[in-house]
Every structure is written in C-alpha cells, then in structure tokens.
Amino acid sequence: MIDLKLPDGKVINIEKGATVLDAAQKIGPGLAKAALAGKINGHLIDLRAPVNESASLEIVTGKSPEAPEVFRHSMAHIMAEAILQLFPEAQFGIGPAIENGFYYDFLLPRALTTEDLETVEEKMKEVIAKRLPFVRREVSKEEALKMFKELNQPFKLELIEELEDQTITVYSQGKFVDLCRGPHVPDSGAVKNFKLLSIAGAYWRGDEKRPMLQRIYGTAFASKEELKEHLDRLEEAKKRDHRKLGKELDLFSTQEEVGPGLVFWHPNGARIRHTIETFWKEMHYKNGYELMYTPHIGQSWLWETSGHLDFYKESMYSPMEIDGSDYFIKPMNCPFHIMIYKSKVRSYRDLPLRWAELGTVYRYEKSGVLHGLLRVRGFTQDDAHIICTPEQIEDEIREVLRFSLSLWKAFGFSSIKAYLATRPAKAVGDENRWNQAIEALNRAVVAEGLDCEVDDGGGAFYGPKIDLKIKDAIGREWQMTTIQFDFNLPERFDMTYVGSDGNRHRPYMVHRALLGSIERFFGVLIEHYGGAMPVWLAPVQARVLPISDRQADYARLVQKQMREAGIRVELDDRSDKIGYRVRQAQLEKVPFMIILGEQECESSTVTVRLRNGDNLNQVKLEDFIREQEWKKTSA
RNA sequence: GCCGGCGUAGCUCAAUUGGCAGAGCAGCUGACUUGUAAUCAGCAGGUUGCGGGUUCGAGUCCCAUCGUCGGCUCCA
Incomplete structure (x- = not known):
C-alpha cells in the first residue's frame, strides 16, 4: 500500500500500481466521473497511469486550471484522427494546446477550404461519440522509428530522432497514433465543447525554408457556457476591430496607390491624435523632459556607426543619393539624439538628460505582417532617451516606470503587467553594468507594486529591458511600453561626460517608448473603447x-x-x-x-x-x- | 517574403450553369418644420483593383500583378 496526499491534506491509501482513476474512485464516484487527468507531485499524468510510490495527488477535473491544456491537447488528437479519416495519406506535424484552444499542422494532398472545417467538425463529433480510449504506450526509440516509418510520418520521425530519451511514449485513439508525452483525457468522449475556427499556412517548425503545412485552429472549453462566452468574445473583438471602426468613424485610412503600411490620419483621427500628443507633451515637460525634433534622414556614416547597417539593414529603406552621399530614412531616433548629446562637452552636472521626441520613423516590414494600425511601415514613436550617471540610474528607472503608469491611467488602462528580460548569452557591455541595470529595473517594478514575469536571458544583446503589457477592456494583452538599457550605442558613438574627478566617463543610456507608437496606440485605444472615445479625446465632444x-x-x-x-x-x-x-x-x-x-x-x-x-x-x-x-x- | 481566402458605386452587399452590372445607405435637388437610433420624392453615381488570356460573349474560367484578410516568420 502507498499513501497519497490530497490537496485538502487528507491522505488515502491505495495499492501500489493502482491507477489515478482508482484513487479518484476511492475519494468519490462523482469525482471519478468528472476526472480528466491526475497530477502526481505536480506533474500531469493520465487517469489510467499507475501510481507506484507515495506522493501528493490531485485529480484534474474540468474545473481545474490544468484541465484546458489536457483536453485541448486531446482535442487536437481527435481533430488529427478526423483528418486521417478524410485524408488517409495525411502527414502530421505538431498539434499542441494553446491559449483558448488548440491547433494541428498537416501536410495534405490539397488545400483545405472553409467548407472542409465543417466536414472535419462532423467527423470529430463522430469520433467523440465513439468514446475511443486514449491509449498510452511506451516503446523503445527504435520501435518508435519503425512504427512511424511504417505510418509514413516523416515529420514525426524527425521529432523522434531528436529526442534524447530512449523510451518514447505514443498515444493512440482509434486509428490515429501520435508521438506524444501526454497526458490525455481518458477517452474521446470526455470533452465535446469545441469549434474549429480557421485554416492557415504554417511552416514546419516555423522555418520558412521548410515545407508549408496547413494548420487548423480550434477552440475548446470544459463547458458549453464557457465556449459560448469565448465565441462571443471573438465576436466582440470583431466589432471593436480598429480597422472597421476607423472606416466607420472616418478616423484613418491606408491607400493602395500610396503604399501599404502608410497611415493617413483623417480629420477625426487627427483631432484625437492632436489631443493625445498635446497631453503627452505637457506630461513630459511636467516630468522633467525636454522635447526635441530631429531630421528624417541621415548619412550612412550615422548608421554605420550605430551598427544599424550591420544588423538592421533588411528593415531599412534603401538609401537615396544626395550630392554623392548615401542618405537613409531613419528607422530609429537614437542616433540623432546622440548627435545632439555629442554636440558639446557634457558634464556630470548636466545629467540626467531626459530627451523626448515624437519621432516618425520608417521600417521595411514584410508585406505579410502589415496589420491595420498595429503593424505599419511608417510610424511615430513616443521616444525618449535618458542619459545619466551610474548613481542616477535607479531613480531614473523608477521615475520612468511611475511616469508610464500615470500615462496609462490617464488613458483609461489600469491592468498592467511587467516583463523583465535579462542578459542573453551573447551580450555587449560589462557584467557589472548589466547587473546594476537589472537591479534597478527589478527594484522599480517592486516599488510600483507591479506583477512581473522574468524572461531569463531574453534581453537584447545590448541591454536588459522591461516591457509593460496592458490589458484592454475585453481582457486582451498588448505589449506597449518598453524601457530598454543600451550598453552598445554609448560605446559606438563614444559618448562621454566629465565627472567630478575631471575624467571622462561613459554615461548610461536608456531608450524608452511609453505608448510605443502613436499609430499602434491609437489602434489599441480604438479597440479598448470600441470607438466611443472618452470625452476628453472625442473628436466631436x-x-x-x-x-x-x-x-x-x-x-x-x-x-x-x-x-x-x-x-x-x-x-x-x-x-x-x-x-x-x-x-x-x-x-x-x-x-x-x-x-x-x-x-x-x-x-x-x-x-x-x-x-x-x-x-x-x-x-x-x-x-x-x-x-x-x-x-x-x-x- | 511564404501558404490560403477575398477584391463589384463613397460604404454594406446582390448578380442562375459564362448571357443587358443591381439594391440599400451615403451624395446632390426639392418638399416636409419636426421632441431623442432612419420623412418623402426625384437625380446622379461603374473600364467589376490593375494587366494579359480562353470564348461568339467574362464580374463569373485561366495566368500574372497589386491590395487586403487569416496565419507562418520577423520584431537588432
């Protein structure tokens, strides 16, 4: 006999090797019926998995926070089986659970149409009705390779070959066999509230050099009500789409004859933008910033020095030749601000400098990624650079964060989360500076009482950063604010200040954009308010x-x-x-x-x-x- | 950039199997003088995104291209 400790502290005894389902049965038949999976010592496992030693046990039901991941993943398998029935020659990529749903990637003999979604859905309902058990099996790596070779599943073979473990788990239900770690619901009848949403192309393993597979997205929830709620939410998001409202309210447009990703602000939109910018400027002056204006183009020297021509060139527009020199349209404002900094000798007494600009930049974005106001080729950043001494950095960061939060509050956003990205393996700048910067970011987040997620090693090579994600009126998160250290540009441009010791020192530099870009912010603002702007922003009040x-x-x-x-x-x-x-x-x-x-x-x-x-x-x-x-x- | 869908009047959308491009709203003109989400009548509005092709005949079929939408990828 072994002991299983339940979440409420109670301990039950079961026989060694009995399954999670047995344990659930012992707790109560109602629970056993609702059970989808188990959690042993915090790890999700199948209901029919044997338990061989004493551990803590939790039964996962439809109501558990872990449940969606399990049944959505199972739903992906059910969809795969439906596809297999419709296309026996289908080859399978991967099919994970994702936020609110699931997808599966297939290589099929023909392109899917929206009508196919209904057919697949029908097939899935048949599979669900059959209550086919999900059967877990452990096989050796060789066996697995042989198995998927016979099934003619090259993508799966590739995945198996990369696995380190010699033991491979496979799941099957009906005719469909899949390489899978699990866990799954006990049978295909355990979950039925789903809907297929869309078809999309997706490269195998996200690599544009590899084959393009067809992906079907679906959504699934534990209850009918939750599913309906989610579908309503999607409907609501559609109603709030800034591209639709932008046309209806005559706010902005893009025009084919001029070029994609270039935004025209109509009088109504321009009114709102003017109000936003005026407020933004006032706020900046009140918070100790200076405002600047810089040119839209600059000679190649600038972009060679900044390094942009080395690693950002594919996002820059081609140069234009003027009087024998190459000029580039700016994708970023920083080099210009740095040039102002370098226009004279700076003393430690001048620092900190807080220099802001509503700077319009142009970046070449691949045609396929353009999206309304949210992803464009020409946009205005609410940019600023803070240049300061090491002693000042902590206060400055805290101040930026506080300022950012006050701005968001003014625009009607209150739910905000921070994401801290730290030093990646390949990075410039000495480690002390990195550590001090990360410390400063960390403490600022704590001081402002923000929820924070840390992305270890997720920073850019030139410095750590904090991004803020804001939640809109219907609960969607948008990454907007970014506060980013830069250990690279001060070096490249040899920025210095004269310290109290009379020697030259390297200042810290922080890039920050609070709203991000005016265009993108406007798009989010439209969706947040569903076009009904608060009185102070309304074009006609x-x-x-x-x-x-x-x-x-x-x-x-x-x-x-x-x-x-x-x-x-x-x-x-x-x-x-x-x-x-x-x-x-x-x-x-x-x-x-x-x-x-x-x-x-x-x-x-x-x-x-x-x-x-x-x-x-x-x-x-x-x-x-x-x-x-x-x-x-x-x- | 790649895969797939879509592109008809300013907007939203119709147009059998290839057979005369149409409606509502908006616009203009006139009448109506009104109490909280659409007053009535008339007029005008188009090289069906652009370019090729098949056909007696193309909005419809084919090719190419641009734009757009859903994704992938990218977001130093």
Whole structure:
C-alpha cells in the first residue's frame, strides 16, 4: 500500500500500481466521473497511469486550471484522427494546446477550404461519440522509428530522432497514433465543447525554408457556457476591430496607390491624435523632459556607426543619393539624439538628460505582417532617451516606470503587467553594468507594486529591458511600453561626460517608448473603447441639435458658449427630423447631444442626451459645462 | 517574403450553369418644420483593383500583378 496526499491534506491509501482513476474512485464516484487527468507531485499524468510510490495527488477535473491544456491537447488528437479519416495519406506535424484552444499542422494532398472545417467538425463529433480510449504506450526509440516509418510520418520521425530519451511514449485513439508525452483525457468522449475556427499556412517548425503545412485552429472549453462566452468574445473583438471602426468613424485610412503600411490620419483621427500628443507633451515637460525634433534622414556614416547597417539593414529603406552621399530614412531616433548629446562637452552636472521626441520613423516590414494600425511601415514613436550617471540610474528607472503608469491611467488602462528580460548569452557591455541595470529595473517594478514575469536571458544583446503589457477592456494583452538599457550605442558613438574627478566617463543610456507608437496606440485605444472615445479625446465632444428652425438662434448661442469654453462642439441644424440627427450623432459616438426645443428655449436650459441613451433634462448650460471633464489636465 | 481566402458605386452587399452590372445607405435637388437610433420624392453615381488570356460573349474560367484578410516568420 502507498499513501497519497490530497490537496485538502487528507491522505488515502491505495495499492501500489493502482491507477489515478482508482484513487479518484476511492475519494468519490462523482469525482471519478468528472476526472480528466491526475497530477502526481505536480506533474500531469493520465487517469489510467499507475501510481507506484507515495506522493501528493490531485485529480484534474474540468474545473481545474490544468484541465484546458489536457483536453485541448486531446482535442487536437481527435481533430488529427478526423483528418486521417478524410485524408488517409495525411502527414502530421505538431498539434499542441494553446491559449483558448488548440491547433494541428498537416501536410495534405490539397488545400483545405472553409467548407472542409465543417466536414472535419462532423467527423470529430463522430469520433467523440465513439468514446475511443486514449491509449498510452511506451516503446523503445527504435520501435518508435519503425512504427512511424511504417505510418509514413516523416515529420514525426524527425521529432523522434531528436529526442534524447530512449523510451518514447505514443498515444493512440482509434486509428490515429501520435508521438506524444501526454497526458490525455481518458477517452474521446470526455470533452465535446469545441469549434474549429480557421485554416492557415504554417511552416514546419516555423522555418520558412521548410515545407508549408496547413494548420487548423480550434477552440475548446470544459463547458458549453464557457465556449459560448469565448465565441462571443471573438465576436466582440470583431466589432471593436480598429480597422472597421476607423472606416466607420472616418478616423484613418491606408491607400493602395500610396503604399501599404502608410497611415493617413483623417480629420477625426487627427483631432484625437492632436489631443493625445498635446497631453503627452505637457506630461513630459511636467516630468522633467525636454522635447526635441530631429531630421528624417541621415548619412550612412550615422548608421554605420550605430551598427544599424550591420544588423538592421533588411528593415531599412534603401538609401537615396544626395550630392554623392548615401542618405537613409531613419528607422530609429537614437542616433540623432546622440548627435545632439555629442554636440558639446557634457558634464556630470548636466545629467540626467531626459530627451523626448515624437519621432516618425520608417521600417521595411514584410508585406505579410502589415496589420491595420498595429503593424505599419511608417510610424511615430513616443521616444525618449535618458542619459545619466551610474548613481542616477535607479531613480531614473523608477521615475520612468511611475511616469508610464500615470500615462496609462490617464488613458483609461489600469491592468498592467511587467516583463523583465535579462542578459542573453551573447551580450555587449560589462557584467557589472548589466547587473546594476537589472537591479534597478527589478527594484522599480517592486516599488510600483507591479506583477512581473522574468524572461531569463531574453534581453537584447545590448541591454536588459522591461516591457509593460496592458490589458484592454475585453481582457486582451498588448505589449506597449518598453524601457530598454543600451550598453552598445554609448560605446559606438563614444559618448562621454566629465565627472567630478575631471575624467571622462561613459554615461548610461536608456531608450524608452511609453505608448510605443502613436499609430499602434491609437489602434489599441480604438479597440479598448470600441470607438466611443472618452470625452476628453472625442473628436466631436458635443453636437447641438435644435428641434426645428425656431430654435436656431438659441442653438447658435449655445454653440458659441460651448466653443468659448474650449469644447469641440458642432451644430446640426439640418431640416431632418430630430430622430434622424440623434441617430447620426449616436452612430458617430458623439458623447453629448445637446437637444434644444421649445421648452429649453423658454427656460434657457439644455437637455443633454448621453451616448448610453440617458438624458440630463433641462439643465443649466454652465452647470453642464462645469461638471464634465472636457480636457485632461496633466497631473 | 511564404501558404490560403477575398477584391463589384463613397460604404454594406446582390448578380442562375459564362448571357443587358443591381439594391440599400451615403451624395446632390426639392418638399416636409419636426421632441431623442432612419420623412418623402426625384437625380446622379461603374473600364467589376490593375494587366494579359480562353470564348461568339467574362464580374463569373485561366495566368500574372497589386491590395487586403487569416496565419507562418520577423520584431537588432
């Protein structure tokens, strides 16, 4: 007999070699029925796996946090079996569980269509109905190689050959056999709430030189309700798509005749951008930054010195020749800021320098990766460089982080997580500096009470960094802020300052972009608010709607007063019915509709319709103006 | 860049097996003077992304190209 310690502290005894399912049975038949897998000493294992020694045991049910990974992975196998039935000659790549779902990569004799998804789904339902057991087997490496050779599965052979272990586990259900570590649900009937979502091309092992496989993405959840919730979320995301809203609200466009990835800001979008940038500039001045403007192009010397022409050239636009010299359009602002730094001798008394610029850069992005405002070829970074002494670095980092958080709060984002990336194997800069930098980043995160994940060795070769990911209104994470040390450029450009000892020293340099780029930020902002911008950002904050011509004079007076109060206000006195004009303002997501009829005219008041349909009935205009936040003041 | 889908009026979308390119909204003109998400009538709007080809005939089929969408990859 062996002891199994349960999560609640209780200990049960089972026979050595009994299965997890036996143990679950012993705890309770209800639990055994709901069980999907087990967890022995923290490791996920099959329900039918034998337990040979005393350990801690947890039964994984549909409600466990580990469950989705297990049943989604099983779902991928079920899909693979469906594909095998439809295409007996199919070759299989990999099929893992992913966030919210699963996928599997196949090499098939023909391209799949969206109709095929339904066929595959039907087949999967058949497989599920059969409740085929997932059978785990351990075989020797040679045996495995022989097995998958017979099955004509070259991708699997490649994977097996790379495995170090001499014992290989394979899982099978029905006719489908797969190389797999497991665990899986006990049988194919254990999970049925799924939907196939899309087909996509995917290179074998992500390598563009290897064959392109066809990937099917699907989603699966423990309950019908959760599945529906997820599908609704996808639907909601579609509604909020910034490309759709950008067109509907006339915010921006890209134009085929001009070039992909180049953004046109229409008047409405430009209004919002202007408001964002004005606020951003005020905030920077208040937080001790200086603002700068630098050129858009520079001679090749600059990019040779910075190293960009060595390792970033494929992302840069080709040079243009001017008076016999090559000029490149800038993909980054840093070399220009450095040139300002180097324009005179700097003393330790001048530091820290906080230099910011809304700098527009151009990068060549592969055509296939362009995406609305989120991935473009020309964009404006809200860039800054902090140049300081070693003694100042800690305070500076803390300050940047604090500043960043205050900016996010102002724009209505509160859920933020930090990701710290440390020194990779190949890196420049001496280790002391790296350590000091990482320390500073670490302490700043702690001081601000941020959740932080550490990516050990995930930093760039030139320095460690902190990225901030923000969560939007429907729970999606976006990587926006980056705070990045650079031990490379100060060396390459030989940046120095004169210390109190009269000697020259190398300053620290930190790149940081808080919003990231204005374009990308705008895209995220649109999706976060579903196009209904908060009042201070709305391109049109209020629209005055007189019921008939008889209120025309009063309407003009109201408009004038609001305009003089600094409000972006429009008058819509067209001879259409009020319902029509309300509808239009509503579709344009104007925050306030100022309705003026006979009654308002007589009582010298206004009635305000809000975007949510609520009314402020016959209020005094001054009171209404006073009570709203028309402009965000930089705190 | 690669794999696959899509591209018809400013927008959203129709157009049997290849057989006269159409509707709603938006726009313009006029009437209506209106109380909270669409008043009515009329007018105008197109080289079906661009270029080739097959065919008596192409929005529809084929090739190429551009753009876009879903992914892969990249994001020093």
